Amino acid sequence: MDDTRTVDDAFAPADAAWTRVSPLLARAYRISLAVGTLIGLLVALGLALLPDVPVWLPVSVLVVDAVVTAWASWLIGRRVRSWGYAERADDLLVTSGILVRRLVIVPYGRMQLVDLVAGPVHRWLGITTVQLHTAAATTDARIPGLTPAIAADLRDRLARRGEQRSAGL
Amino acid sequence: MSGQQQDPISFQVVRPGASAPDERGRRRVHPLTPFIQGVRWWPAGIALALTSTVQFKVTVGAGALLVALAVLLAITLMGTGWNYLAWQRLTFWFDADGDLRVDSGVLSRQERRLQLSRLQSVDVLQPLLARIAGLAELRVEVAGAGDSKVSLQFLTLAEANSLRNEIVARSAGVRHDAEEAPENMLAAVPAGDLFLSLLMRAETFVLLLVTGLLIFVTLVTEGTIGLLLLATGGVPLFSIFTQFSRYYEFTVAESPDGLRLRHGLLQKTRQTVPPGRVQAVGFVQPFLWRRKGWVRVRLNVAGASTSAQGSGDQSYTENVLLPVAPWPVALAIVSRVLPGVDIMSIPLVPAPERSRRRAWIQWRQLAVGWDDQVFITRGGRITERWDIVPHARTQSVRVTQGPWQRSLGLASMHVDSTPGAVKISGHHRDADEARRFSQEQADRAARARATDRSLRWVAQQQLAATSSTVSDPATYPPPPMPVVAPVPGALASLLASPVEADPVEPAEAGERD
Numbered sequence: 001m002d003d004t005r006t007v008d009d010a011f012a013p014a015d016a017a018w019t020r021v022s023p024l025l026a027r028a029y030r031i032s033l034a035v036g037t038l039i040g041l042l043v044a045l046g047l048a049l050l051p052d053v054p055v056w057l058p059v060s061v062l063v064v065d066a067v068v069t070a071w072a073s074w075l076i077g078r079r080v081r082s083w084g085y086a087e088r089a090d091d092l093l094v095t096s097g098i099l100v101r102r103l104v105i106v107p108y109g110r111m112q113l114v115d116l117v118a119g120p121v122h123r124w125l126g127i128t129t130v131q132l133h134t135a136a137a138t139t140d141a142r143i144p145g146l147t148p149a150i151a152a153d154l155r156d157r158l159a160r161r162g163e164q165r166s167a168g169l
Numbered sequence: 170m171s172g173q174q175q176d177p178i179s180f181q182v183v184r185p186g187a188s189a190p191d192e193r194g195r196r197r198v199h200p201l202t203p204f205i206q207g208v209r210w211w212p213a214g215i216a217l218a219l220t221s222t223v224q225f226k227v228t229v230g231a232g233a234l235l236v237a238l239a240v241l242l243a244i245t246l247m248g249t250g251w252n253y254l255a256w257q258r259l260t261f262w263f264d265a266d267g268d269l270r271v272d273s274g275v276l277s278r279q280e281r282r283l284q285l286s287r288l289q290s291v292d293v294l295q296p297l298l299a300r301i302a303g304l305a306e307l308r309v310e311v312a313g314a315g316d317s318k319v320s321l322q323f324l325t326l327a328e329a330n331s332l333r334n335e336i337v338a339r340s341a342g343v344r345h346d347a348e349e350a351p352e353n354m355l356a357a358v359p360a361g362d363l364f365l366s367l368l369m370r371a372e373t374f375v376l377l378l379v380t381g382l383l384i385f386v387t388l389v390t391e392g393t394i395g396l397l398l399l400a401t402g403g404v405p406l407f408s409i410f411t412q413f414s415r416y417y418e419f420t421v422a423e424s425p426d427g428l429r430l431r432h433g434l435l436q437k438t439r440q441t442v443p444p445g446r447v448q449a450v451g452f453v454q455p456f457l458w459r460r461k462g463w464v465r466v467r468l469n470v471a472g473a474s475t476s477a478q479g480s481g482d483q484s485y486t487e488n489v490l491l492p493v494a495p496w497p498v499a500l501a502i503v504s505r506v507l508p509g510v511d512i513m514s515i516p517l518v519p520a521p522e523r524s525r526r527r528a529w530i531q532w533r534q535l536a537v538g539w540d541d542q543v544f545i546t547r548g549g550r551i552t553e554r555w556d557i558v559p560h561a562r563t564q565s566v567r568v569t570q571g572p573w574q575r576s577l578g579l580a581s582m583h584v585d586s587t588p589g590a591v592k593i594s595g596h597h598r599d600a601d602e603a604r605r606f607s608q609e610q611a612d613r614a615a616r617a618r619a620t621d622r623s624l625r626w627v628a629q630q631q632l633a634a635t636s637s638t639v640s641d642p643a644t645y646p647p648p649p650m651p652v653v654a655p656v657p658g659a660l661a662s663l664l665a666s667p668v669e670a671d672p673v674e675p676a677e678a679g680e681r682d
Contacts, residue, residue: 090611090612090615099571099572100569100570100572101568101570101575101580102567102568103567103569103604103607104565104566105565105566105567105607105608106565107563107565107611107615109618110563110565134564134565135448135471135564135587136565136585136586136588137587137588138567138585138588138592139564139565139567140567141565165618
């Protein structure tokens, strides 16, 4: 996968290459998607078994379920490849998104907390999310799909740099 | 009871020392507090009872009225009793490190320590009921994640004010028995202007529409009796009165510890905005204000809005520096919180013409600009906005691009500030340019952080105020030059300005967090 397919030049870092996240993240997304699809199927089934429900209702639920599943599974691969981060001298760059593309520049000196988060599915797959917090609620800098070793290293590195460059509010 | 030297009849009398410290130096809030907290819900409760009585068309006899009164009394007694326990268990004091400690809680104990070097704001509030009793509430906020706000209900007004001064002084690392800093009135908003300005907003027309619809529907469904329902708080138009009441007699005064804002008709509020703690400033100009040349000034202050989001406290959702003022006044006041910044002279880079296909109303207004201290964005056509963030207060920088924007080669850039009403977004710019400006902004922010000194606000203001050569107390002194080698006497006196030579200098050393 070359980067240019998912991230255009406007979002590329000037002096660093994007570090990509683990493809295992795609599997985590697919599992979530499968659960969602299953719930949709169960709802359709339940509606079909209930009396006094017109036939078109479960059928349309089924159709919506199928369309969403197909569209999302087509998107998942690209979405996972869209995640990337780059550590520069003074700040961390994080990019993501297919439909809505994002790029966040977080100065190390502005980081207040660095969290490692892993839900049950992610833990089972062995991937972790690094979540950065600044004093701004809108910062929204998280990097999912890192193997625990890489994630812990990244966290320690970020925390160390944050301490060195720490500034008050 | 904590040392009460007052007689029970004239407890309203504002008297210093109403809560004398106990043997461990711990203080309590005013003993009237449980009672005031116990009856606080009366207006809302009675209104609710009235409304539901009218709504369900219950005929009320003397017996029912008695029962209602008994219930009211019982709930009040229970509430007061509970609040008495809470009052008994709430103590506050300054610890050995000079930080404010508050222990409280009846069932689960809470011991809080507010690190005053991270102080963001101290407000003195007087809700109507407390005001009648001559009491006030003190709210202290420090920077930090989560709940970093402490409210002391209630103190006598004099005590609240002296505690406020003590907290401000301690946070700045100056002598805490210092007198209250003198102040200098900068601006006052006339009540007529305030009322007119609130009417001349786009919201008013929406509110009028909704109110008209509501009255119509009520008349049709409930008959004229339904109008009584509206009177008890159902009229959306009341929100104009709420705003008017909140910003009534709004004054801005300048003092060495920051700008002091006073306002309120029923609830009196006194806020202190330390200039160095202002995270972002925004100007808002609704369409109809333009002919008057009016503008509203809003602020982001760290901590203030974050902690309010859950509590739904109206006075904290929007931090207003000036509810309405002519442009020159607004600019003069903002120049006190952003010293040395000439907002009007900052060159603006407009969004490209193709952005009209994405934002066909406001595209002409869209622009970003910067100088060596602040970043500014402009936007909005019907309600115009100017949002300003100092480079040193930039948290992070973002670029976003939706599908529609991508098809036009546009992207939006955002400079993230602490949560608040002011959002700094340069919308619909050329994508490459947005990317470049963002990186440049991140670099500018890094440089500004390295040299930023504005956090030490009080010490600086004091330096400026005590120095006879500095005419404008809001002007920050330049950072002192590090003296590497001993300098011959005559040369030293030439180099060192009176500001830097001031002996107060060492006091600020330990204050930086």
